[in-house]
Amino acid sequence: MAHQIQTIGIIGSGQMGSGIAHVCSLAGFDVLVNDVSEDRIKSSLATISGNMARQAASEKITESDRNAALDRIAAAPDMDALAGCDLVIESATEEEAVKREIFANLKPIVKPSAILASNTSSLSITRLAAETTSPEHFIGIHFMNPVPVMELVEVIRGIATNQATFDSAREFVARLGKTIVVAEDFPGFIVNRILLPMINEAIYTLHEGVGTVDAIDTAMRLGAHHPMGPLQLADFIGLDTCLSIMQVLYEGLADSKYRPCPLLVKYVEAGWLGRKAGRGFYDYSGETPIPTR
Ligand SMILES: NC(=O)c1ccc[n+]([C@@H]2O[C@H](COP(=O)([O-])OP(=O)(O)OC[C@H]3O[C@@H](n4cnc5c(N)ncnc54)[C@H](O)[C@@H]3O)[C@@H](O)[C@H]2O)c1
Numbered sequence: 557m558a559h560q561i562q563t564i565g566i567i568g569s570g571q572m573g574s575g576i577a578h579v580c581s582l583a584g585f586d587v588l589v590n591d592v593s594e595d596r597i598k599s600s601l602a603t604i605s606g607n608m609a610r611q612a613a614s615e616k617i618t619e620s621d622r623n624a625a626l627d628r629i630a631a632a633p634d635m636d637a638l639a640g641c642d643l644v645i646e647s648a649t650e651e652e653a654v655k656r657e658i659f660a661n662l663k664p665i666v667k668p669s670a671i672l673a674s675n676t677s678s679l680s681i682t683r684l685a686a687e688t689t690s691p692e693h694f695i696g697i698h699f700m701n702p703v704p705v706m707e708l709v710e711v712i713r714g715i716a717t718n719q720a721t722f723d724s725a726r727e728f729v730a731r732l733g734k735t736i737v738v739a740e741d742f743p744g745f746i747v748n749r750i751l752l753p754m755i756n757e758a759i760y761t762l763h764e765g766v767g768t769v770d771a772i773d774t775a776m777r778l779g780a781h782h783p784m785g786p787l788q789l790a791d792f793i794g795l796d797t798c799l800s801i802m803q804v805l806y807e808g809l810a811d812s813k814y815r816p817c818p819l820l821v822k823y824v825e826a827g828w829l830g831r832k833a834g835r836g837f838y839d840y841s842g843e844t845p846i847p848t849r
Pocket residue numbers: 567568569570571572573590591592593596647648649650651654658675676677678698699700701792793794797832
């Protein structure tokens with residue numbers, strides 16, 4: 557039997573955690589937002605409020621939907637506050653050690669029936685589940701960015717995930733009005749197994765001087781009808797996240813075709829993480845983004 561879900565905890569209130577909290581609260585769930593940084597929680601709540609105001613202004617939701625949804629979201633700087641959650645979605649930095657520690661810390665806090673999920677873009681659901689007391693209640697629920705706009709959610713079972721957990725995840729995604737695609741537990745699942753090598757190749761194209769940032773993005777927008785160029789998309793995803801995913805593909809699939817481009821590595825080492833850092837393949841300090849190469 558599927559589990560009843562009403563209260564959702566979200567760990568990691570960056571761009572994805574904020575988006576997940578946004579759609580969950582609008583769908584009527586009670587949401588608790590946790591992060592290691594209280595400032596990130598504060599700015600996450602401000603972002604959600606601003607994004608919902610924009611939705612209300614364009615009449616996608618009403619002002620009373622917005623107020624009711626905002627009332628359902630609360631800050632939870634202390635992880636202990638997640639004790640009553642029916643579902644906890646981890647959406648912290650894409651590093652296995654970070655996520656493992658979060659699940660290890662959650663173990664004594666959450667109730668035994670709670671479902672634990674990761675929004676990881678690439679990491680093994682089975683390995684993360686092994687960090688918990690009930691791997692049968694663990695599942696991958698992978699949202700797309702920006703969460704309020706994108707229709708798809710990938711759902712990934714670990715080897716131990718049971719049917720009730722899968723059914724609950726499916727019902728949860730349906731309540732959000734999103735479309736589910738089921739992927740097997742392989743590095744990068746479906747979307748990022750295909751998307752990230754394309755982005756990595758665009759960075760190699762830049763690295764080898766085949767084209768400028770503007771030429772590469774324009775080529776793919778107008779030549780392949782992509783809604784945004786691959787370098788713009790990389791900045792949007794976050795270059796640290798892109799690099800982590802490429803490393804997971806490279807190591808997990810043991811094939812040199814997934815080798816992260818050295819230029820991507822350098823950008824991350826420089827702290828040029830894309831839009832969230834104000835600089836990546838574009839400089840975001842002015843009114844319009846300026847290509848940096
Ligand atoms: N960016 C994307 O396009 C995208 C799309 C789908 C999934 N994801 C996945 O979502 C997750 C988050 O990505 P993001 O883009 O929101 O990153 P982000 O850098 O915007 O946010 C990460 C947040 O995690 C917090 N954090 C780090 N360690 C923590 C801990 N121990 N406990 C609690 N919070 C912690 C950070 O303070 C930060 O606020 C990653 O697993 C990523 O792969 C990202």
